Amino acid sequence: MRRILIVEDESAIAELISINLRHAGFEVTIAGDAEQAQVVVDGVLPSLVVLDWMLPGQSGQALARFWRNQARTRELPIIMLTARAEEADKISGLDAGADDYLTKPFSANELLARIRAVLRRRAPDALDAAVDIGALTINPATRRVMSQGREVKIGATEFKLLHFLMTHPERVHSRTQLLDRVWGDHVFIEERTVDVHIKRLRESLGAVNCQHMIETVRGAGYRFANPQAVTV
Numbered sequence: 001m002r003r004i005l006i007v008e009d010e011s012a013i014a015e016l017i018s019i020n021l022r023h024a025g026f027e028v029t030i031a032g033d034a035e036q037a038q039v040v041v042d043g044v045l046p047s048l049v050v051l052d053w054m055l056p057g058q059s060g061q062a063l064a065r066f067w068r069n070q071a072r073t074r075e076l077p078i079i080m081l082t083a084r085a086e087e088a089d090k091i092s093g094l095d096a097g098a099d100d101y102l103t104k105p106f107s108a109n110e111l112l113a114r115i116r117a118v119l120r121r122r123a124p125d126a127l128d129a130a131v132d133i134g135a136l137t138i139n140p141a142t143r144r145v146m147s148q149g150r151e152v153k154i155g156a157t158e159f160k161l162l163h164f165l166m167t168h169p170e171r172v173h174s175r176t177q178l179l180d181r182v183w184g185d186h187v188f189i190e191e192r193t194v195d196v197h198i199k200r201l202r203e204s205l206g207a208v209n210c211q212h213m214i215e216t217v218r219g220a221g222y223r224f225a226n227p228q229a230v231t232v
């Protein structure tokens, strides 16, 4: 899933960016300062952060530098925003560890293009290519699951779960791993929550006769498999 965190204290700008990113299929969280941003990042690591330089309290530059020095956030893609166009600022923004840099005012389309470029480079998994396995197709861009021309009605969590399983097929995932990868690390949910959502997912897939693609591996977890695939 593609989650973007916008760290910007000017709420009009944050909202405008957020509307455009949501429209483009991203999930968006807004933080008004470095402290709020840290809380968000401590919960679920976003796919990318759009980070304003000028924030009340700790600056965006200092926050970028801090994240680059933490093991968990070292690889976090960051695009910095600033009102200042001086070359020296641009260099210190990139020095602080930003992947790219945009000067205000900028167009929403330009930001979107930069986000996609950084994600392609840094987190290709976060891009929303459709995945086809057997009779099932999942498309994060349209948020649809299709099977032989029929749309599968599916809840938001089941969609994320199915997307993770279909992008990592044939492997056995423990409940803990699924909680980390689908619900987000640092989120404390009981493991049986996974079973509840697997059950709902199978019910949804049952409508197109694909429920058997979600296999229970006794004592280990769950696996997405394509029983129609012939092993030679």
Ligand code: CA
Binding pocket: 008, 009, 010, 052, 053, 054, 055
């Ligand atoms: Ca600002």
